Amino acid sequence: MPLTFVLVIGLALFGLLALVAPHYSGLSLTMAALYSIGIIPVGIMESLRNRKLD
Numbered sequence: 001m002p003l004t005f006v007l008v009i010g011l012a013l014f015g016l017l018a019l020v021a022p023h024y025s026g027l028s029l030t031m032a033a034l035y036s037i038g039i040i041p042v043g044i045m046e047s048l049r050n051r052k053l054d
Contacts, residue, residue, distance in 0.1 A: 002046055003042050003046060004039060004042055004043050004046055007035050007038060007039050007042060008039070010031075010035050011032055011035050011036065014028045014029075014031050014032040014035065015028070015032065018032075
């Protein structure tokens, strides 16, 4: 499973946590921001890795 897909699932779970447990909304927003920043380099690394395999 590509790591980018795992990060998108994580973002969805943090969004669900923000809806289900409003007292964790600050934590959810912080973790979602960190995951969003992490998607960019992971996507670049995966695209470079897949390009080299072809």
